[in-house]
Ligand SMILES: Nc1ncnc2c1ncn2[C@@H]1O[C@H](COP(=O)(O)OP(=O)(O)O)[C@@H](O)[C@H]1O
């Protein structure tokens with residue numbers, strides 16, 4: 213009998229030579245070709261991902277225009293900018309969410325390290341990408357299932373895990389999302405009985421259950437009160453020791469409080485990127501200065 217290996221990275225290439233349905237349900241598969249790992253160091257920082265000249269179209273409309281941006285491992289990168297400038301579009305490229313809609317078109321690269329593959333390139337399995345790079349949305353969106361089943365979802369999708377493994381993983385994910393103590397006695401109640409802040413932490417737990425390497429947060433606290441907001445911020449800060457985080461936020465205080473790096477976008481382009489204190493205290497571009505000081509947006 214196969215031993216449980218709960219988190220080997222899923223092969224991302226659709227034609228990785230292991231892509232029969234039976235094998236895809238087997239946790240112990242490894243890609244037939246292992247790409248040469250190239251973790252490019254940058255000082256004491258490691259790149260986890262890197263957008264390189266990324267363009268994105270919704271049909272004829274170009275929403276991203278040549279965005280190049282490093283994403284550092286175990287750091288929080290904040291994406292800021294006025295509404296409609298392409299922050300969510302950029303974030304959704306990372307887990308191939310746009311593939312769910314026809315007529316979307318990626319050009320350029322998002323390199324994922326250490327695999328050194330192009331996430332938006334041809335031949336990449338979007339489902340496998342979403343297991344390794346998960347997303348938490350603005351409005352908590354638990355499935356119409358129990359608390360337990362929400363968290364167990366990705367484990368069941370992967371298949372092969374025993375009941376006791378799933379129980380343990382559910383507990384671990386709920387603890388990781390700082391929700392266990394509040395719901396351990398009501399795991400089989402419907403998720404929609406939880407408060408908004410709890411539902412958002414449940415969505416984080418659901419993401420954590422697939423052991424993602426990157427979590428994408430798209431304005432995760434904009435529907436929450438200040439107390440629930442702070443909890444999510446603290447949680448994200450705790451999680452970064454284990455994963456890499458990208459967060460879109462309209463809240464400048466939030467970006468300044470929780471992020472290590474800030475990227476300012478405008479009209480589908482990256483205007484400025486740097487360490488958060490530097491971007492906020494001495495922005496290099498006048499446009500950044502005007503935006504963070506509230507003169508537009
Ligand atoms: N599904 C879509 N189809 C067509 N255009 C879209 C779609 N989603 C977003 N857009 C457009 O792309 C641009 C960037 O949107 P978005 O990434 O949501 O911006 P932000 O998150 O910065 O507010 C906007 O002009 C928006 O209208």
Ligand SMILES: [Mg+2]
Nearest residue numbers: 299300301460
């Ligand atoms: Mg958005």
